[in-house]
Amino acid sequence: MAEHPAYPVGLRLTGRRVVVLGGGQVAQRRLPALIAAGADVHLVSPEATPSVEAMADAGEITWSRRRYTEGDLEGAWYALISTSDLEANNLASAEGERRRVWCVRSDDADRATAWTPATGHSEGVTVAVLTTDAKGRDPRHTAAVRDAVIEGLRDGTLVAPQFRTRAPGVALVGGGPGDPDLITVRGRRLLAGADVVIADRLGPRDLLAELPPHVEVIDAAKIPYGRYMAQEAINNALIEHAKQGRSVVRLKGGDPYVFGRGMEELQALAEAGIPCTVVPGISSxxxxxxxxxxxxxxxxxxxxxxxxxxxxxxxxxxxxxxxxxxxxxxxxxxxxxxxxxxxxxxxxxxxxxxxxxxxxxxxxxxxxxxxxxxxxxxxxxxxxxxxxxxxxxxxxxxxxxxxxxxxxxx
The missing domain is CATH 3.30.950.10 (Tetrapyrrole methylase, C-terminal domain)
Structure with a gap:
């Protein structure tokens, strides 16, 4: 089995029984994704970390406070084996093999029937990275590849065009206090996909230089006691470009609602029937x-x-x-x-x-x-x-x- 690469597949676990053996750090890292997938998670472990225990107390998982016993994998679709007891891990793996349950082993990947990929998410896309060389698995390398892809998708350096027509609209994006690294991930992603950017003077100006040449940048700077773009003109520009079917980002300094007139712009857009997304920013x-x-x-x-x-x-x-x-x-x-x-x-x-x-x-x-x-x-x-x-x-x-x-x- 080790001579061939793993076959990548996405499991749909909503409502399906998933068994997790061991309540330590591995379970703590993996459980949130299983819960988010809608799995019916059953934890078997005499002890658990405080975070895992909180998941059980909240009713997100079912916790049997005992060691593994034969039959725990009955009816399971997927199992995560992560105890510190090698004998229990081997017995659980053997049960999984007999019951045809895909089992991940945190202690011995070679004896597992499934591997957990390094995963990340960006705008409705899940990126999962697996090592193709079964003999030379390097989890840190796969995680680094995952991180590079996700970061590229989020900041726009990795261009992945959408082929379905995007719905026009406006995003009021809080750009943070000035350092371009302090804009939110979502704000940066929306900025990378914009057709028009209407930017304040106090927004992260350095990010504008990274925009593709086709993006129209409109200066809405309000310089104290100097030139300024009236708020009504800003509202009209947002509405006009959105009605032309363009994706518009209103890039504001700090947070849109902290002395940023964000609500005035949202109200104007609502009156014009323009959909609007508000992205909070780090307030100065x-x-x-x-x-x-x-x-x-x-x-x-x-x-x-x-x-x-x-x-x-x-x-x-x-x-x-x-x-x-x-x-x-x-x-x-x-x-x-x-x-x-x-x-x-x-x-x-x-x-x-x-x-x-x-x-x-x-x-x-x-x-x-x-x-x-x-x-x-x-x-x-x-x-x-x-x-x-x-x-x-x-x-x-x-x-x-x-x-x-x-x-x-x-």
């Missing part, structure tokens, strides 16, 4: 402080964090922020879009009782190669911003967590 409100060594919460220091927009000053009648209440909080205050208003914001917080020596950090262009951090206090932050010429985009963190980590190097 937590990722940028983290990149600068600042945790927004820390045990014994801050039990909550609050994110507010600072684009409207506290004394502006349009402000919806209750600065008086924020001044009373003991946790972390994260302010977005507030660089030019930080002086007035600091004055308001101090006036409402926030100590003037409360630490403040400003992180400009966080997660990018030009990231820099400027530290101050509420009393000094206005002058520090002017002296250091801090410019947007910058995230402002107020609270004792600023001093938790190692001090920033100048």
């Amino acid at each position: 409100s937590i990722s940028v402080p983290g990149a600068a060594g600042i945790p927004v919460t820390h045990r014994g220091v801050a039990h909550e964090f609050t994110v507010v927009s600072g684009h409207v000053a506290p004394d502006d009648e349009r402000s919806l922020v209750d600065w008086a209440s924020l001044a009373k909080l003991t946790g972390t205050l994260v302010i977005l879009m507030g660089v030019d208003k930080i002086g007035k914001i600091a004055e308001a917080l101090i006036a409402h009782g926030k100590p003037a020596d409360t630490p403040v950090a400003l992180v400009q262009e966080g997660t990018t190669a030009t990231q820099r951090r400027v530290d101050a206090t509420l009393a000094t932050v206005g002058e520090r911003v002017r002296a250091e010429d801090v410019r947007p985009p910058a995230v402002i963190i107020v609270g004792p967590v600023v001093g938790v980590g190692p001090r920033p190097t100048e």
Whole structure:
């Protein structure tokens, strides 16, 4: 049997009995896929890892808390043998052979009647990789091949065109805080398959250079106090291109719904009858402080964090922020879009009782190669911003967590 390569096949296990012998790390890795396949999973093991036990407690699997005994594979379609008892493994393999049950052996692949491929998933496709040379099996190599294929499909470097007509529509994709590696896998995959990309200035710009030449890129940059594309024009562009049957990605910085006007765009698309997918992104409100060594919460220091927009000053009648209440909080205050208003914001917080020596950090262009951090206090932050010429985009963190980590190097 070892002289021939394995025959690859996809098992449809929905509702069918699958027996897993052993509740250790191997079972912990394999059980989620069996559960996802809809299998009727029966675990036989006197012990199990906490994660496996949680699956049993949740009713995802049936657990018999004992060792293997003859007859456990009766009625099974598939078996995973992963105990530390060699004799029990051999007996179970022999039973599987008699009952014509395909058996995977975690301890001895040569004595198994089935092998588990290295698998991965991307946009409705499962990639499974098996070694063709039965005598020279190298699981790490097959896993590396799997990873390369999946990564290529996800980031668009491995082009696999779809031959069925794609339904037109719009995807609102949160691009993350700026580092192109921090966009989600799904967001990157949608970007790779787009016909039109309408991009914000704060989105991961480096990803645009990777797009194929046929992709139309529309600049929707909203530069503070400079040129900008009105929101209505953005909405109209999304609708127009989608109605032309094109796949449109609205690439936004951070998360579409965190001060990103994502809901306004979704509402406009819904009114026009355009299907829309929303892909969350990593918000700069937590990722940028983290990149600068600042945790927004820390045990014994801050039990909550609050994110507010600072684009409207506290004394502006349009402000919806209750600065008086924020001044009373003991946790972390994260302010977005507030660089030019930080002086007035600091004055308001101090006036409402926030100590003037409360630490403040400003992180400009966080997660990018030009990231820099400027530290101050509420009393000094206005002058520090002017002296250091801090410019947007910058995230402002107020609270004792600023001093938790190692001090920033100048």
